[in-house]
Amino acid sequence: MDKIIIHGGRRLKGEVQVSGAKNSALPLLFATLLASGKHRVANVPHLRDINTVEKLLRILGADVVRENGSFAVDASEIRSVEAPYDLVRTMRASVLVLGPLLARLGHARVSLPGGCAIGARPIGLHLKGLEAMGAKIALDHGYVEARAKRLQGARIYFDLPTVGGTENLMMAAALAKGTTVLENAAREPEILELAEALNKMGARVEGAGSDTVVIEGVDELRPMDHAVMPDRIEAGTFMVAAAITRGDVLIAGVIPDHLEALISKLKEAGAEILEGERGLRVKGPRKIGSVNIKTNPHPGFPTDMQAQFMALMTLGAGTSIITENVFENRFMHVCELQRMGADIVIEGHTATVKGVKGLLGAPVMATDLRASASLILAGLAADNTTEVSRIYHLDRGYERIEDKLRGLGASIERVKEPM
Numbered sequence: 033m034d035k036i037i038i039h040g041g042r043r044l045k046g047e048v049q050v051s052g053a054k055n056s057a058l059p060l061l062f063a064t065l066l067a068s069g070k071h072r073v074a075n076v077p078h079l080r081d082i083n084t085v086e087k088l089l090r091i092l093g094a095d096v097v098r099e100n101g102s103f104a105v106d107a108s109e110i111r112s113v114e115a116p117y118d119l120v121r122t123m124r125a126s127v128l129v130l131g132p133l134l135a136r137l138g139h140a141r142v143s144l145p146g147g148c149a150i151g152a153r154p155i156g157l158h159l160k161g162l163e164a165m166g167a168k169i170a171l172d173h174g175y176v177e178a179r180a181k182r183l184q185g186a187r188i189y190f191d192l193p194t195v196g197g198t199e200n201l202m203m204a205a206a207l208a209k210g211t212t213v214l215e216n217a218a219r220e221p222e223i224l225e226l227a228e229a230l231n232k233m234g235a236r237v238e239g240a241g242s243d244t245v246v247i248e249g250v251d252e253l254r255p256m257d258h259a260v261m262p263d264r265i266e267a268g269t270f271m272v273a274a275a276i277t278r279g280d281v282l283i284a285g286v287i288p289d290h291l292e293a294l295i296s297k298l299k300e301a302g303a304e305i306l307e308g309e310r311g312l313r314v315k316g317p318r319k320i321g322s323v324n325i326k327t328n329p330h331p332g333f334p335t336d337m338q339a340q341f342m343a344l345m346t347l348g349a350g351t352s353i354i355t356e357n358v359f360e361n362r363f364m365h366v367c368e369l370q371r372m373g374a375d376i377v378i379e380g381h382t383a384t385v386k387g388v389k390g391l392l393g394a395p396v397m398a399t400d401l402r403a404s405a406s407l408i409l410a411g412l413a414a415d416n417t418t419e420v421s422r423i424y425h426l427d428r429g430y431e432r433i434e435d436k437l438r439g440l441g442a443s444i445e446r447v448k449e450p451m
């Protein structure tokens with residue numbers, strides 16, 4: 033298994049290009065199941081999760097040709113309607129095949145994802161919405177079996193804004209009979225992008241990006257030609273990398289509107305952030321200010337940036353209170369940061385981070401995608417050497433992160449660990 037070795041203490045400088053957004057590419061690739069014909073999805077990042085989607089699309093019968101960052105998907109003939117456990121287990125987003133398969137073929141069988149490192153992460157809201165649209169849902173040996181002759185438009189209120197639930201139901205509703213209204217919908221930029229792509233396919237989706245999305249069902253959709261937007265979380269991670277190393281980095285391609293909460297918190301912590309035509313330039317502060325954050329659904333502070341921001345706060349000049357409101361168990365990076373000398377106390381959903389003078393390099397282990405990123409960031413700022421193992425999590429969501437950081441002057445390498 034690979035690990036990453038970092039010799040910390042170097043200020044990052046230069047320019048880094050943001051890759052296509054993982055969490056946008058996933059639903060877009062699944063949306064290709066909604067229409068026959070040849071879709072083209074460009075600017076798809078090279079990641080382990082994307083390999084999983086490719087595998088799943090092939091299992092379902094789609095013809096997938098991948099060339100550099102571009103996917104040509106022809107889902108004219110669907111052979112299977114089952115997303116097997118082995119794939120759903122490695123990537124929960126596989127449940128996003130439910131909406132498209134049910135809408136187009138009237139039948140889908142998807143393994144229940146179960147828990148994951150960051151919490152229980154149920155899909156009850158996806159299922160409740162599909163039932164409201166007329167689907168019959170049964171649980172069978174760990175699988176969700178959903179059937180519907182034709183889904184019917186419905187008014188659906190989400191008890192909490194779920195990103196995947198909103199996406200699944202938007203895709204299902206695109207081919208339903210009549211109008212679907214999703215209330216208390218998630219407002220993440222990925223939802224807006226999916227709506228844009230669906231509309232290119234001939235769907236009628238309005239209001240995406242607000243808490244009410246209205247989808248007027250159509251009888252048939254056509255293939256899409258779409259390029260995935262830049263990854264706001266990858267961009268945010270590089271912004272924190274600039275701040276924590278007191279560096280000066282131009283993050284090219286980032287869309288600042290997607291990161292307002294993070295930008296404002298980084299400024300509060302003393303970073304200088306300049307918006308230019310090509311992206312955001314982040315200059316790290318000499319003294320890192322301690323600021324409080326609370327994660328919340330978009331446009332709140334993203335839970336996917338909590339671990340990375342906490343790494344920055346370990347070196348703050350005072351005390352920072354970090355509250356995780358989206359997932360129940362997203363503090364697994366804390367023990368590892370503590371092993372590097374961080375002073376963090378957790379109580380329930382809140383972490384109290386007292387800034388320390390410096391972090392000390394140590395062997396650490398990643399437990400989920402964003403936790404891995406936070407350990408890399410801590411390693412960049414720590415004294416001596418940090419070894420991050422179990423980095424397969426990192427490869428799920430960051431494209432060539434070590435190359436990109438090396439390009440900014442970091443001393444970082446990937447080595448093979450003996451099996």
Ligand code: EPU
Nearest residue numbers: 055125153154155156157158193194195196197358359401
């Ligand atoms: N929830 C329910 N019932 C449901 C669905 C969700 O209770 O039926 C709860 C979840 O347990 C969680 C909250 O609602 O507490 C929000 O979950 P959501 O459904 O919004 O999350 P998701 O769609 O499973 C996506 C991203 C995550 C990101 C979250 C929140 C993708 C593929 N994943 O997950 O990304 O953290 O939204 O923004 O888009 C990551 O990239 O590292 C990552 C985990």
